[in-house]
Amino acid sequence: MNTDNKPAHTNRLAQESSPYLLQHAHNPVDWYPWGEEALSRARNEQKPILVSIGYAACHWCHVMERESFENARVAAVMNEHFVCIKVDREERPDVDQVYMEALQAMGVPGGWPLNVFLNQEAKPFYGGTYFSPGNWAQLLKSIGEAYQGENRTELDASAEQFARVVQASELEKYRIPAATAGFAQDEFKQLVANLAQKFDRELGGMNRTPKFPMPSIWRFLLHTYQLSASQPLLAQINLTLREMAWGGLYDQVGGGFARYSVDEAWLVPHFEKMLYDNGQLVSLYAEAYQVTQDRLYRDVVYDTISFVERELTSLEGGFYSSLDADSEGEEGRFYVFTREELRDILEEEEPLAADYYSCTAVGNWEHSRNILHRRASDEDFAAAHALELDVVATLVRSWKQKLLAARNERVRPGLDDKILTGWNALMLQSLLDAYRAFAEPEFLALALWNAQFIQEKLRNGAGLYRNYKNGCASISGFLEDYALVIQAYCSLYEATFDESWLQEAAGLMEYVLMHFFDPEEEQFFYTDDTGEKLIARKKELFDNVIPASNSVMAHNLHRLGLHLEVSRYTDLATAMLRRVQNLVVQEPQHLTNWASLYAKKLKPTAELAIVGPGATHLRQELSRQYLPNTVLAGTTTTSTLPLLQGREARNGQTTIYVCYNHTCQQPVHTVTEALTQM
Secondary structure, eight states: OOTTSOOSOOOGGGGOOOHHHHHTTTSSSOEEESSHHHHHHHHHHTOOEEEEEEOTTOHHHHHHIIIIITOHHHHHHHHHHOEEEEEETTTOHHHHHHHHHHHHHTTOOOOSSEEEEEOTTSOEEEEESOOOHHHHHHHHHHHHHHHHTTTHHHHHHHHHHHHHHHHSOHHHHTTOOOOOSOOOHHHHHHHHHHHHTTBOTTTSSBSOSSBOOOHHHHHHHHHHHHHHOOHHHHHHHHHHHHHHHHSTTBOTTTOOBOSEESSTTSOSEEOOEEHHHHHHHHHHHHHHHHHHOOHHHHHHHHHHHHHHHHHSBOTTSOBOOEEOSEETTEETTTTOBOHHHHHHHHGGGHHHHHHHTTOOSSOSSGGGOBOOOOSSOHHHHHHHTTOOHHHHHHHHHHHHHHHHHHHTTSOOOOEEOOEEHHHHHHHHHHHHHHHHHHOOHHHHHHHHHHHHHHHHHSEETTEEBSEEBTTBOOSBOOHHHHHHHHHHHHHHHHHHOOHHHHHHHHHHHHHHHHHTEETTTTEEOSSOTTSOOOSOOOOOOSOOSSOOHHHHHHHHHHHHHHHHTOHHHHHHHHHHHHHHHHHHHHOGGGOHHHHHHHHHHHSOOEEEEEESTTHHHHHHHHHTSOOTTEEEEEESSOOOSTTTTTOOOGGGSOEEEEEETTEEOOOBSSHHHHHHHO
């Protein structure tokens, strides 16, 4: 900074809205955002391109910025040899997909920051993740000189080779033959057995580090338990959910989950908090509560929603993207406590609280600080300290309030306040799942507020935008956005019986079929055919921390097809699953949302229709049950929806129809009777 407090450097990123790009707006690097201006310059000047990809909450992205991108000498080398482009991977997951796959083709493990070198045609020839300042400076000089020298032809040849790898479809790359047999119990049991081999049976989760929550795995296994009543399976689910909720992965004071744990015991989180994780984990814990009635799961749902409402909700009703891992230059500083700090806050209750949260004088984190975590249930803690259970509950509520108030006086982690359509839809879905489990009116009110925000701010004609900030949406939606919004709108209909949400879902479905579908492979492209053309048009097949957009679309087609009695939807859902069925059985840990659709195909989906003046009350009572393989329709009067046509309230009483394959059983008037029929 100069003496009048103006930045010494300002680049083109200062005109962007992404918080991640704005973090780099005053680097001495001559950054461009991704776009035609930068790509044209590279072609015109025959310069290689450096694409550096990250996101606002990324710890090592911050480290590399401090060490290299803020260094004037390093920046001078970057500016001399390259056209430099910064990308927010959350705004442009299409760009990130292409170059992450290229990096992996080079034999480099993926991660962020992702730094990839491209030729002037935007084809990749070399890349890596984090580089130390010395290595980075040397690499820049070597590549810059090689590209302008006699190695240019060799680098261009490598770029063509990697581009061909990226351009191959996932089905082609993994040589996935379409299944020839139908969906069978024996094959499904093999699928579950293959997944179970990967369990960590002592500490929960999957047997790997770092440990990611991976909600789609445990939601699939809940559905599998509902089919099989396997007690060992339920024990593994409960072990995982308990250990995650007791560990440092979960914010014991303020609610909400960090992105992953660096250790196998869920103790040490990577402290960044992402909207997409917390949305899916609310859904998981709400469904687990429906199955188990475990009070811990209820508390997690309520506290996590409170966290999102308090710290990630805009005044307009949209949900922000994430909170940074760092504050005051330290990872996790906002969330951890020394014993002295606990004594200052909790006074004479500190010894008991320190025992509850497993805190010690030496600490379990840096600088004698403690990551708060639990090692016992409230019941066991009460017994160990000769306390009544309700006394423990009262104490814990008081401790949380005091610690949260004290923590709020600290320097807060950075907030990524951009709003992403798909991530908002995940949170919207989670609020609806929580509403179904607990019938909490506030959850539905927040869901409706967010849905209206999506309709008002994120619709792009018949389609969707990807992003929103400062009153502006600028990027066209990707398949992830459409898939997750369609899913949430179907759930919103089932939670309210407001048919307009089903109509919105159907309209978006037709848009996706028109602009994203590849009939040759019976899957959807990730990008709209009206959007920007990259060096490859990818399809997302593998479920990751967010389920693959194609697997979500297959569920949507199945569900919406039943609601609207559109056989081309349900037939396409089946065809999509059959294209990946063999791989789902072989490698289920990477395709668990597909596996959930397989579970639905084992038995006909229940079509439930509620008709009559008490439809809302019966819907709430029915929705408290865990019913993963159902579609639910209802009206207090009459409706033209296919599932409701010809259905009427019998003898003036609200009536429930339980149907399978468009064939209904005897109409009943109570939820108990309906559940018996199912």
